[in-house]
Amino acid sequence: MSEEILENQNGDILETAKRIVRLGPICDSCLGRQFAMLATGLTNAERGRSIKTVLAMQASAEDDRSWLEDLAPSFRSARLKLGRKDEPDARCTVCLGEISPEMLDAWAERAASALAGWEYSTLLVGTKVSGLLAENEELLLADGGSRHAEPFKSELNREVGKRLSAITGKEFDLKNPDMVVHLNLEKGEAELQVASLFLRGR
Incomplete structure (x- = not known):
């Protein structure tokens, strides 16, 4: 980690956000996720859009x-x-693009299709990240310098999980789910992990 990033870790949130935005086009969710531990009651997309709005206002004020x-x-x-x-x-x-609303909806539909025909009461969503996405996240954390980030997988699991719960009407269970859907x-693909059913008799 560079000296500049280390110096800024206790510094201005907007300076950290500027550095992150300059790394390349970044969606609202991925920007907001870098500051997920700093405020509650907001989605990462709302958080990221708010940060971009403040940065744009500052840029306009300073021309x-x-x-x-x-x-x-x-x-x-x-x-x-x-003017563009x-x-x-x-x-x-x-x-x-995996965290876009359209892709989140698509993953929830894919997961619901995989679950069709199974009997279960509770479920959980997990994610198997590709090597490229894992590398992208590591580079963002290293070069962006935020100490307040949430992992990409956590956001994807939560956002797809909310949609999947709405589609299936099933409850989530973090400890002992009947079904785990791995994205x-x-x-x-959405892959299923089915909890074992033990029958005991005499």
Whole structure:
């Protein structure tokens, strides 16, 4: 870890956020996840969007066009300020789009399809991360320097889990679930781990 990052670990949240944004296009969720331990009651996407909004406002107040350019690929408000309203968001270089609302919905539907036909009362969601996504997260933590981050897998499990619970009507059990759904990101499949059923008789 560089001296600059070490010096900033107790410093300004916005300076850390600026460094993270400059690493490449980053979605709201992946940015917000770097500060997940600092505030409750917000999703990571809400947290990340709030940070980008403050950074864009600061750049506008200081007439800092270069900083708006850094924000623009992943923040529409900055693109509007620069007169580039028709450009879509660039794909996140951290999660590669896996944490987008569309992909979260798709994973929940995939998991629900895998569970169809099984009898169970409780479930849990887990994730098998691909090597590329694991490397992206490690680089972000090393180069971004945040000490308040939540792991990518935790967010994915939680967000898909909420959607899956709504679809199936089943409760979550962190300790002894009847079913564990593993999201295999490398294969693009939802895999099931079924709890053993023991029958005892005399």
